[in-house]
Amino acid sequence: MAKKSAIEKNMKRKRLVSKYATRRTKLKAIVNDRSLAPEERFAAQLKLSELPRNSAAVRVRNRCEVSGRPRGYYRKFKMSRIALRELGSQGQVPGLVKSSW
DSSP states (O other): OOOHHHHHHHHHHHHHHHHHHHHHHHHHHHHHOTTSOHHHHHHHHHHHHHSOGGGSGGGOOOOOTTTOOOSSEETTTTEEHHHHHHHHHHTOSTTOOOOOO
8 A cells, every 4th residue: 555645745746736727738838839929929838837836747657546656557457567466356347357377
């Protein structure tokens, strides 16, 4: 099990990403639009840099839904390899057949 503080920090980042998503995409569109005046693009860049750092989607870490483990993460199942193996052995993951011989 991962540290509770690390899991909570990641949840806070997810909330910030969803809160600022529209504002961030609008400002990025202005910054990347080459047809606009440089002053206007620069002003948008300054506004973008004033947003919280943790509101960027890049800063969210993929973590296991079961244990909170950050490494060995399978996106399809939203689980770490260890939790996937345990639940797969118990037959609790639909569509997953763990081989054994």
